[in-house]
Amino acid sequence: MSMSEKTIWDKIAELDIRWIYLLTIILIVIPVVRPLGIPILVSEPVKDFYKTIDELPPGSVVAVSFRGSLGLLDEQEAQFIALWKILFQRDLKVIFYSPTADGEIILDMHLGKKVRPEDYGKKYGIDYVRLGYAPIGEPGEAAFALDIRSVFPTDYKGTPLDEIPMMKNINSWKDIDLLIFQYTSCTDVEIAIRQWVVPYNMPVLTMTLGCCGPMAAPYYPKMIKGFLSGSIAGAELEIIGGVPGPGAAMTDAKNLGIFGLIVSLILGNLAYWGRRLSKEGGE
Amino acid sequence: MSASFWEILGIWVAVFFTFSVLSFLWKDNPYFKFGQQFIVGVVVAHNILFAMKSVYDNAVIPIMTQGRWTLIIPIILGVLMYTRLHRDYAWASKYPTAVLVGTGTGVMITGILRGQIIDQAKMTVLDVFKSSNPVDIFNGVIILIGVLTSITFFIFTKEHKGPLGISAKIGRIFLMISLGANWSGETVWYLTQMTGRVMFLWHDWIKRAILGIG
Amino acid sequence: MAEVFIKRDLPLVLIFIIGILVIIEFFFPHPALSAIKAELGTWTVVIANVSIFLGLFYMSYAQYRLLQRQKTLSGYVYFITPFVALCLFFIGAAFPGYTSSPQYQWLYQNIYRAQVAMYVSLPLFYCYYAAYRAFRIRSIEALALMLGGLLYTFRQIPLFTYLCPPLHPIGEWVLLVPNVAGGRGAVICVALASIVVGLRTLVGKEVTTIEVR
Numbered sequence: 014m015s016m017s018e019k020t021i022w023d024k025i026a027e028l029d030i031r032w033i034y035l036l037t038i039i040l041i042v043i044p045v046v047r048p049l050g051i052p053i054l055v056s057e058p059v060k061d062f063y064k065t066i067d068e069l070p071p072g073s074v075v076a077v078s079f080r081g082s083l084g085l086l087d088e089q090e091a092q093f094i095a096l097w098k099i100l101f102q103r104d105l106k107v108i109f110y111s112p113t114a115d116g117e118i119i120l121d122m123h124l125g126k127k128v129r130p131e132d133y134g135k136k137y138g139i140d141y142v143r144l145g146y147a148p149i150g151e152p153g154e155a156a157f158a159l160d161i162r163s164v165f166p167t168d169y170k171g172t173p174l175d176e177i178p179m180m181k182n183i184n185s186w187k188d189i190d191l192l193i194f195q196y197t198s199c200t201d202v203e204i205a206i207r208q209w210v211v212p213y214n215m216p217v218l219t220m221t222l223g224c225c226g227p228m229a230a231p232y233y234p235k236m237i238k239g240f241l242s243g244s245i246a247g248a249e250l251e252i253i254g255g256v257p258g259p260g261a262a263m264t265d266a267k268n269l270g271i272f273g274l275i276v277s278l279i280l281g282n283l284a285y286w287g288r289r290l291s292k293e294g295g296e
Numbered sequence: 297m298s299a300s301f302w303e304i305l306g307i308w309v310a311v312f313f314t315f316s317v318l319s320f321l322w323k324d325n326p327y328f329k330f331g332q333q334f335i336v337g338v339v340v341a342h343n344i345l346f347a348m349k350s351v352y353d354n355a356v357i358p359i360m361t362q363g364r365w366t367l368i369i370p371i372i373l374g375v376l377m378y379t380r381l382h383r384d385y386a387w388a389s390k391y392p393t394a395v396l397v398g399t400g401t402g403v404m405i406t407g408i409l410r411g412q413i414i415d416q417a418k419m420t421v422l423d424v425f426k427s428s429n430p431v432d433i434f435n436g437v438i439i440l441i442g443v444l445t446s447i448t449f450f451i452f453t454k455e456h457k458g459p460l461g462i463s464a465k466i467g468r469i470f471l472m473i474s475l476g477a478n479w480s481g482e483t484v485w486y487l488t489q490m491t492g493r494v495m496f497l498w499h500d501w502i503k504r505a506i507l508g509i510g
Numbered sequence: 511m512a513e514v515f516i517k518r519d520l521p522l523v524l525i526f527i528i529g530i531l532v533i534i535e536f537f538f539p540h541p542a543l544s545a546i547k548a549e550l551g552t553w554t555v556v557i558a559n560v561s562i563f564l565g566l567f568y569m570s571y572a573q574y575r576l577l578q579r580q581k582t583l584s585g586y587v588y589f590i591t592p593f594v595a596l597c598l599f600f601i602g603a604a605f606p607g608y609t610s611s612p613q614y615q616w617l618y619q620n621i622y623r624a625q626v627a628m629y630v631s632l633p634l635f636y637c638y639y640a641a642y643r644a645f646r647i648r649s650i651e652a653l654a655l656m657l658g659g660l661l662y663t664f665r666q667i668p669l670f671t672y673l674c675p676p677l678h679p680i681g682e683w684v685l686l687v688p689n690v691a692g693g694r695g696a697v698i699c700v701a702l703a704s705i706v707v708g709l710r711t712l713v714g715k716e717v718t719t720i721e722v723r
Contacts, residue, residue, distance in 0.1 A: 030639050034321065037638060041487075041494050051668045054678045057686070083618070084626025087492025088485055114346035114609075118618065121610055147350050147555050152399040155532075156551020163548040164555060166358045173361070207407020211415075212536065223488065223666065224481035227474060230685055231694040235419050236411070243481065244488045245666050266491045267484070268669040270634075274483060277642035278656070285646050306616055310624035317628035321635060326584060333588045335625045337595025340569050342618065345603050347562035355556045370553035374560025381567060386722040390521035392557045393720045397711060398525040399550045402532025405708045412701035416694050435687045442691020443698070450699040467695060472651045474692030476658025477685060483659075484666045486634035493631050496624075 022287030025280050033280075037273030044266045053264055058226075059249040062218050062239030063099070065191065071104035073190040074183060078154070078205075079109055079116040080196045085222065086119065089197075091247025091260025092220050093119065094127055096193070098256040101133035101141075106179055108189075110144040110165060112153065116195075117146040117169065138177045145169030154208045158186040158215075186213045193218045199225035202232065210236050220246075307505040314493060370395075416443075442470035522714035529712040566596075595621075658684055 019027075069075070077100075081089065100107050109124075111117045120143060124130060135141055144165040149157060157164045161184060167173050174180040182188060192215050194205040202219055209215040219229055219240040226242025233240055241250060244267075248260030316331030355371055358364040373392035380389035420443045423436035445467030448460060456464040503509045528550065535543035569592060577589040602614035609618075647653050664670040665681020710716045 028642075030642060033638055033642065034635050037635070038494075041491055042498070045491065045494050045498050049669070051672045053668045054671055054675075056665075056678070056682050082626075083623045084630060085489070086623065087495075087627055088488045114342060117346075118609070118615070121615070145353065146346060147354055148347070148558055149551070149555055150400070150558070152396075152403050152551040152554045154551075155403045156548040159544050159551075160548040163552045164354070166362065167353055171353070171357070203407075203412065206411040207404065211407045211411040222481070223485040224478060226481055227477040227662070227685060227689050227693060231416065231690050231697050233686070236415060243485060243666065245484075245668075263488065263491065263495070264668060266495060267487055268667055270487045270491060271484070271663060271667050273638050274641055274663070277638045278645060278660075281642040281645060282647055285648075302616065306620040310620040313621055313624045314628050317625055317632065320632065329584075329588060330591060331625060333591035334595045335622065336569060337592030338599060338618075338622050338625075340565055340592065341596040341599035342609075342622065343565060344562050345599070345609050347559040349608065350559045351556060354552065354559070366549060367552070367556060370556035371560055373553070374557045377557070377561035377564060378567075380564075380722050387517040389722055390517075390720045391524065392561070394521040394524040395528060395550070396554050396557060397719045398528030399532060399554050401525070401708045401711050402529040403547075403551075405529075405705060405712075406533055406536035408701045408704055408708075412697050416698055416701075420694060435683075438687050439691045439694070442688060443695045446692050446695025447699060449695070467692075468651055469654045470688055470692035471696065472654040472692070473658035473684065473688040474696065476655040476660075477662045477689040479655070480659040480662040480666070483634070483637045484663060486631060486637060489627055490631035490634045493628055 020288070020291060022284050022291060026284035026288065028280065033273055033277055036276065037270055040269040040272055041266070044268055048262065048265050049268055051265060051268055053245065053248050053252060053261070055249040055253050056246070058230075058233055058240045058242070059246050060239070060253060061234060062241055062246075063250060063253045065216065065218055065238045066099060066103070066105075069103070069105060069191060072106065074106045074108065074188055075100060075191045075193060076108045076110070076189045077193045078195060079111045079120065080113045080198075080201065081111070081116040081119040082113065082197045083115040083118055085197055087263070088222050088244050089195075089220070089247065091244050091258055091263055092241045092250060093123060093195075093247075094258045095247055095250040095254055095256050095260065096220070096241075097123060097128040098133075098258070099250070099254045101128065101130050101135050102256075105140075106183075107141040108144060108161075108180075108183070109141070110157070111146045112149045114146055114148075139179055142174075142177055142179050143169045144174075151204045151208060154204055158208055158213065160185055186215060189215065191216050191218065193220065195220040196225070197222055199228045202229050202237070206232060206236055304505050307500050311497065311501050311505075314497070441466070446470045519714075521720055522717070525720070526712050526714065529708075658688065662689075 066075075077096075081093070109120055111120065124143070130137070130141060137143075144161075145168060147153065147164055149164055153164050161180075162174055165174065168177060168180075186209070192205065192209050194202070194209070194217055196202065196204075196219070199221070202221070202225070205217050205219060210217055216238050217236070219237050221229060221240065221242055223243025223245070226240065226246075229237060229240045229242065241247065244260060244263050247258070248264040250256075251258045251260045313331050313334070316327050319325055320328045351371075355367045359367050370392075373395060376388045377392050378389075379385040379387075420436075420440055424433060424440055425436075427433045427436055445463045447467065448463040449456075449467035449471060451460065451464070454460060531543065532547055532550065535547045573589050573592060577585055579585075580588075599614070599617055602611065602617045603609050605611040605613045608614070645652070645656070647656055661677070661681050661684045663681075664674075664677040665685070671678040671681075707716060711719050
């Protein structure tokens with residue numbers, strides 16, 4: 014064989030990657046236009062997440078530390094909407110607070126529009142409260158746990174907390190029964206561990222992106238009672254909670270796009286090993 | 297329900313900026329650069345607006361209505377941060393930074409020892425010895441071996457030879473599996489985001505804005 | 511001497527005092543100490559927010575430096591664009607409702623969300639490119655990386671668990687056993703390193719935390 018002749022392995026190795034990009038885009042578009050309707054199985058962390066909320070006694074106080082990001086809503090919106098429905102279906106007191114500005118915007122988008130607490134018989138100030146936004150970080154989270162009013166003296170409308178009926182007897186971690194900690198930066202799970210679990214042994218559930226799930230797993234199930242990771246967890250929560258939402262459609266639409274990765278892996282390794290073995294065989 | 301003019305205009309604006317970012321796949325170009333510069337201004341504006349509101353809610357209101365005069369101190373310290381813009385007075389910005397660093401370090405250290413070392417070690421050992429289910433015991437043994445060997449991987453003061461070398465190699469395999477799971481989570485996350493954008497383009501742009509369906 | 515103490519040493523002393531107070535509160539939660547810790551937490555929020563305009567200064571300076579490198583028509587357009595965006599959003603917030611006003615929400619949803627969501631989507635293609643160009647299974651570690659990745663991926667995509675149901679418990683096992691094994695080891699080591707850095711910061715050895723350039 015002459016030096017100028019290209020083998021099949023060389024041709025595979027020199028493939029224009031944009032063909033794989035095009036294949037990926039086509040594979041993503043197909044299930045969006047024509048849903049596949051493939052069923053989803055529910056995983057253990059999601060089952061435990063739901064079970065922890067379901068087993069709360071009536072009247073329990075749930076604090077939701079909501080660090081949502083608007084740009085990442087495609088990944089997590091299913092989780093949020095399913096959770097709001099599950100919380101409002103039950104006789105619970107819910108406190109929302111946002112350490113990120115986007116968190117407040119997402120709550121504006123969802124509560125009262127996509128999920129109406131009034132439809133579940135819930136009243137603002139009696140069954141749920143929004144404390145608003147403050148960039149509290151870890152020291153602020155510690156301060157919140159010790160004294161809610163030190164970081165949020167008013168609710169998101171500017172009403173002093175002492176004038177809100179629900180907040181009259183809720184002052185600190187002692188009055189909270191469950192913390193739901195939502196975050197988008199993978200290491201933030203440690204804030205919940207360090208500032209809620211370690212000092213107060215608070216039951217904590219976490220909600221995060223798909224890439225952060227493996228980093229939350231070491232703390233599950235003893236320190237974190239359950240966690241949601243990625244959009245599929247949102248779809249699973251919809252199923253187990255019986256609250257249909259956008260998760261099923263989003264999860265269904267992802268079914269074929271991953272083949273771009275599998276094709277890339279196979280072609281890349283085929284080219285490498287094919288060239289290497291044929292060179293060794295030739296020698 | 298037909299979409300209003302502002303909804304349709306909003307969709308077209310979103311599509312404009314969506315394609316400005318997507319155009320980078322072809323190559324770096326002025327369309328992409330324009331979108332990039334625009335988002336810089338958006339993020340700065342957004343953070344300033346929310347910060348101003350937060351100062352009002354967290355400092356001004358408590359000072360004026362609850363008499364929390366101690367909150368004047370962090371306002372002064374926050375103003376001192378701006379001294380870092382002038383070389384001769386930049387030393388004054390060390391004081392607000394000291395408050396931030398001191399508080400942050402203190403709250404971090406207290407939780408780390410128990411939450412990320414003692415309790416993690418406890419869980420690793422108890423999973424083996426407190427389980428009665430053989431599957432749980434098997435999994436616990438794997439976790440115990442994995443934790444011990446992956447810790448030895450991080451010993452950089454001794455050469456990885458002999459028993460330490462074998463242990464570090466096994467630890468590296470466990471770390472690679474963990475990295476693989478993280479990488480997989482990231483890839484599926486990007487796929488979800490891309491799928492979300494395609495859904496937006498299909499349902500909102502093509503069906504609603506162009507075809508007027510839905 | 512006094513000048514050096516005020517400019518260099520006193521901030522380090524302050525870090526030590528504040529850090530130690532917070533640590534003592536954890537072990538001896540006296541109401542006075544808890545009140546100080548809560549107050550300090552509020553102070554960090556206020557300080558961070560009051561100093562937010564630093565971001566505007568740094569952005570302006572970065573844009574100015576960019577313009578110096580490229581004094582062409584496009585350079586001027588890129589220079590002015592962030593400020594136009596800034597003004598647009600400030601105008602949006604001037605409507606009743608501040609950042610909750612429909613005008614501001616319209617701008618934020620259609621400009622910020624569209625772009626950021628797309629920025630986060632682009633790495634998908636670079637992941638696939640990296641898998642094609644660089645991911646070679648030529649060692650046991652690479653095989654472990656790939657197996658861990660693929661098995662967990664199959665668990666997250668319903669098509670695979672539908673076609674081959676055992677992939678679901680296998681993927682979950684990968685997440686909750688070997689991933690936890692490796693992850694926990696990393697968590698413990700990172701935590702040990704964080705304690706060392708934290709203690710060095712408290713005793714003033716890590717001056718980079720408050721140095722100003």
